[in-house]
Amino acid sequence: MIIEMREITKVYGLGGQQVRAVDGISLEVEAGEFVAIIGPSGSGKSTLMNLLACLDTPTGGAYRLDGEEVGTLDDDALSRVRNEKIGLVFQSYNLLPRMTALENVELPLLYGAAHKDGAAARQALEAVGLAERAHHWPSQLSGGQQQRVAIARALITDPAIVLADEPTGALDTRSGLEVMDILQRLSREGRTIILVTHEQPIAEHARRIISLRDGRIVADDAVAHPRDARQELARLPQEAPV
Amino acid sequence: MKPLTVLREARRALTGNMIRSALMMLGVAIGIAALTMVVAVGQGAKAQVLQRVGKVLGTSPIVVSAGEGGIQRGSQIDLTTSTLTPEDARAIAEEIPGVREVALVQRMPGVVITARAQTTTAQLFGATPNWHDLQNWEVESGEELSVEDESGAARVCLVGRTVAQALFGEAEPVGESLRIGEASLRVKGVLVSKGVSPGGGDLDNRVVVPLSAFSRRLYHVTALAQVIVRPDDMGRMDTVVEAITALLRERHRIVPPKQDDFSVRTPEAIVQFFAGTSQTLSLFLGVVAGIALFVGGLMIMNIMLVSVGERTREIGIRRAVGARRKDILRQFLAEAVAVTLAGGLAGVLVGVAGATAMGAAKDVPMQVSWQAVAVAVVFSVLVGIIFGVYPAKRAAQLHPVEALRTE
Numbered sequence: 105m106i107i108e109m110r111e112i113t114k115v116y117g118l119g120g121q122q123v124r125a126v127d128g129i130s131l132e133v134e135a136g137e138f139v140a141i142i143g144p145s146g147s148g149k150s151t152l153m154n155l156l157a158c159l160d161t162p163t164g165g166a167y168r169l170d171g172e173e174v175g176t177l178d179d180d181a182l183s184r185v186r187n188e189k190i191g192l193v194f195q196s197y198n199l200l201p202r203m204t205a206l207e208n209v210e211l212p213l214l215y216g217a218a219h220k221d222g223a224a225a226r227q228a229l230e231a232v233g234l235a236e237r238a239h240h241w242p243s244q245l246s247g248g249q250q251q252r253v254a255i256a257r258a259l260i261t262d263p264a265i266v267l268a269d270e271p272t273g274a275l276d277t278r279s280g281l282e283v284m285d286i287l288q289r290l291s292r293e294g295r296t297i298i299l300v301t302h303e304q305p306i307a308e309h310a311r312r313i314i315s316l317r318d319g320r321i322v323a324d325d326a327v328a329h330p331r332d333a334r335q336e337l338a339r340l341p342q343e344a345p346v
Numbered sequence: 347m348k349p350l351t352v353l354r355e356a357r358r359a360l361t362g363n364m365i366r367s368a369l370m371m372l373g374v375a376i377g378i379a380a381l382t383m384v385v386a387v388g389q390g391a392k393a394q395v396l397q398r399v400g401k402v403l404g405t406s407p408i409v410v411s412a413g414e415g416g417i418q419r420g421s422q423i424d425l426t427t428s429t430l431t432p433e434d435a436r437a438i439a440e441e442i443p444g445v446r447e448v449a450l451v452q453r454m455p456g457v458v459i460t461a462r463a464q465t466t467t468a469q470l471f472g473a474t475p476n477w478h479d480l481q482n483w484e485v486e487s488g489e490e491l492s493v494e495d496e497s498g499a500a501r502v503c504l505v506g507r508t509v510a511q512a513l514f515g516e517a518e519p520v521g522e523s524l525r526i527g528e529a530s531l532r533v534k535g536v537l538v539s540k541g542v543s544p545g546g547g548d549l550d551n552r553v554v555v556p557l558s559a560f561s562r563r564l565y566h567v568t569a570l571a572q573v574i575v576r577p578d579d580m581g582r583m584d585t586v587v588e589a590i591t592a593l594l595r596e597r598h599r600i601v602p603p604k605q606d607d608f609s610v611r612t613p614e615a616i617v618q619f620f621a622g623t624s625q626t627l628s629l630f631l632g633v634v635a636g637i638a639l640f641v642g643g644l645m646i647m648n649i650m651l652v653s654v655g656e657r658t659r660e661i662g663i664r665r666a667v668g669a670r671r672k673d674i675l676r677q678f679l680a681e682a683v684a685v686t687l688a689g690g691l692a693g694v695l696v697g698v699a700g701a702t703a704m705g706a707a708k709d710v711p712m713q714v715s716w717q718a719v720a721v722a723v724v725f726s727v728l729v730g731i732i733f734g735v736y737p738a739k740r741a742a743q744l745h746p747v748e749a750l751r752t753e
Contacts, residue, residue: 159666159746180670187668198663198750202362214351215668257667 105168106264106296107133107156112165112175114151114319125151126162127319133265133298138291138330140299140307143316150269152316153300157190157267158182170264187216191258195270197250199242199257205229206238209256216261228256232286248279255286265296272306278340284309285333309333356680359657366653367685370646374689374729375696377639378722382697383704384635385718388628390711407480407576408587410438410594411609412569428569429607434597435573442589444578449477451572452560459509459553461524466512469552470526472560480574488520488535491556495534499558502534506550510536524553529563531555583612639725642689643733650682650737661741662749675742682734683727690726694719 114126125148133139143149154160155167158174161182167175170189177185186192199208209225229235232252234245242250251271258266268287272280288309291297299310307313308331315323360367412430432450439448450473457470475491478484485504495502503524510519519533540549561567577586587610594608595601654661661674669677698714705712 154747157666159750180672183665183668183670183673186666192666194750198659198666200660200663202358211664212667214355215664215670215673261668 105132106135106137106170107131107298108166108168109155110166112152112155112162112167114148114155114160115163124319126155128165129319129321131314131321133296135264135296136291136294137312138288138297138299138310139312139314140301140310141314141316142301142304142307144302146318147316148319149300149302149316151319153267153269156265156298157192158185184216187212188261189264191255191261191263191266193251193254193258193266193268193271195273197242197247197254197274199250199253201242204239204241205234205245205253208242208253209260211257212261225256225260228260229253231259232256246279247275248282251275251279251283252286255283259290259295265298266290267298267300269300270302271299272301272303278337280306281333281337281340284331285337288330288333305331352676352680353684355677356684359677359681360684363653366649370649370685371689371692373642373645373649374639374686374726375642375693377635377642377729378690378693378726379697379700380638381632381635381725382694382714382718382722383701384628384631385721386697386701386705386712386714388625388631389713389715389718390705391627392625393713394711407574408583408590409611410434410573410575410590411611412571413607413609428567429598430570430573432568432570434594435570437593437597438573438575438590441593442586444586444589445575446578447476447480447576449480449574450474450557450570451477451574452557452565452567452569453571454560454565457526457553459513459524459526461513461522464513466509466551468506468509470560470564471552471554472557472564473554474557477554477574480576483540484538485535486538487518488533490535491554495556496558499562500556501529501531501559501563502556503531504535504537504554505533506537506552507539508548508551509553526553526564529559531559587612639729643729646682646686646729647733647737650678650734651740654678654737654741657741658744658749658752661744662746662752665744665746666750671742674744675738678738678741679731679734682738683730686726686730686734687723690723690729693726694722697722 109129109131112126112129112131113124116123116125127148129148129152141149141152151160155162158169158177161177162175165175166173169185172185172189174182174185199205200211203211206222206225206229209228210222213221213225226235226238229238232255234249234252234256237245237249237253242253245253251274255266255271258268266287271283271287275283284306287297287299291311297310299307301307308327311327311330313323313325313327314321410430412428435448435450439445452472454470456467459466459468459470473491475493475496478490484490488504491502491504494500505513505519505524513519513524514522519536522533523530524533525531537550537552537554543549555564575586575590577583590610591606594610595606598607600606664674664677698719701712701714
């Protein structure tokens with residue numbers, strides 16, 4: 105079991121009033137699963153995402169990640185867990201503008217993972233098809249390319265899970281599908297992937313969909329026939345050459 | 347993060363916003379340049395004073411003065427102070443090992459001296475003939491006081507340049523006579539000019555007579571103003587000074603808390619006293635430069651706080667991929683120190699150049715020492731740390747989730 109959450113809660117004090125953003129979620133994810141977490145805004149999926157990513161600590165409950173109890177770790181230990189076990193992909197790419205694509209991919213290596221080096225970063229860029237853009241600045245890349253750099257950065261430390269938070273939210277259909285294609289390929293290679301989205305069609309690329317509402321899980325279903333991003337890409341009308 | 351990586355990240359951030367980095371550097375550079383120049387002026391002035399003092403004192407011996415109080419009260423002592431006697435002098439010469447020779451000196455300030463139709467006021471000294479040797483003060487024309495002059499209480503005197511000029515103008519004073527009160531004295535020689543003392547007095551406005559003539563013919567006193575002591579070995583000055591102090595306390599029956607009725611000073615102490623006065627000025631100027639540096643530091647803190655605000659998202663991203671709080675703290679601190687160090691070095695260069703230019707143009711003594719440069723560089727680094735810590739802490743304390751949410 106890669107992820108094991110037991111009765112996780114996250115309570116925010118909001119002007120004297122308490123808001124239970126996550127209200128007793130129990131969740132298990134096995135290695136190699138591709139899970140989508142879906143829900144409308146305010147359903148608590150961002151909070152759950154932050155908890156899963158160890159960016160935030162739960163108010164209550166227990167969270168085991170890759171065999172390690174992380175719910176009670178201090179800030180330094182959580183930083184290490186983020187560095188070693190979690191690869192994060194954001195809606196807004198979150199690349200550092202004054203670093204080249206390659207340097208962005210190498211960023212996690214600055215904070216640990218000393219056994220990795222520049223060669224690993226080059227390989228990661230190659231894996232997302234951007235080897236020849238290694239020395240471009242983020243501003244010189246399209247949205248889809250930037251998101252692929254972000255995926256390479258998420259993979260550089262060989263994390264236990266990849267967490268993608270609305271990874272297609274800022275992209276056009278084609279770029280979005282390209283990103284989903286990469287995620288599906290990673291899943292096929294055995295990578296554990298958790299995708300957070302509010303779009304049902306995007307979620308259907310996963311093999312399991314967990315639905316949230318008001319901080320609780322309201323449905324947890326296997327997807328019988330996941331969408332195949334590669335086929336969808338093939339069906340798209342050919343782009344007019346620019 | 348490895349130290350080298352920290353430095354590389356700092357350089358990246360600093361070259362990323364050149365105008366901001368330049369402004370931060372300027373803040374420190376101005377303060378450090380001011381500090382460097384102030385230190386250069388201060389040390390130059392000190393060196394000048396020391397040089398002047400050194401010229402006057404030469405290889406001066408130990409001076410035992412009558413009366414309590416230090417160097418600054420020396421000129422107030424006159425014939426009414428009768429605590430130091432020839433017997434004290436003899437005791438010092440005979441009882442203290444390591445004392446080679448003593449000269450006995452009495453003096454009277456503001457003595458009216460006339461010659462021909464001219465009148466002047468000068469300081470009158472009575473001295474034993476070995477005074478020339480011990481005080482390292484020769485005559486430029488005529489002859490020095492001799493042992494015979496002393497034993498016979500001869501009616502002879504030596505005049506300083508100022509006195510010679512006042513009484514005889516351009517004429518040769520040697521062989522002329524002058525009057526002090528009722529006594530008529532023959533000018534035997536003219537003393538080598540020693541100019542102005544470190545305290546500002548005219549050292550050449552003096553008349554020196556044999557001590558015996560001073561105390562028998564002119565004033566009828568036996569007490570002394572000074573005993574000048576030459577030790578065998580200048581290196582053993584300290585032990586001799588201690589022995590003299592102990593001996594005189596015993597002879598004068600002085601038991602603490604009663605104050606000494608004499609003072610013993612070495613040339614070193616005199617030098618330090620006068621160096622001290624120029625140090626006060628340096629200190630004042632240093633405080634002004636320190637304020638400039640402080641303002642520079644505040645400027646850096648202000649710019650860094652803005653920078654932390656603008657780079658909140660960057661901090662969030664770094665935290666998300668595994669940067670610990672201390673990694674962020676180190677990164678921002680390294681930037682602050684890098685900027686202040688660069689600014690400090692630039693400031694030192696400007697300060698040295700400014701000091702050199704000012705020294706050349708205004709004939710102000712300037713002295714730049716490597717110690718001063720080192721202190722300036724250390725100071726600039728300190729400014730970076732002191733004023734960088736708060737913004738860096740702010741950056742480190744940002745919550746990753748909130749930092750990532752910032753646009």
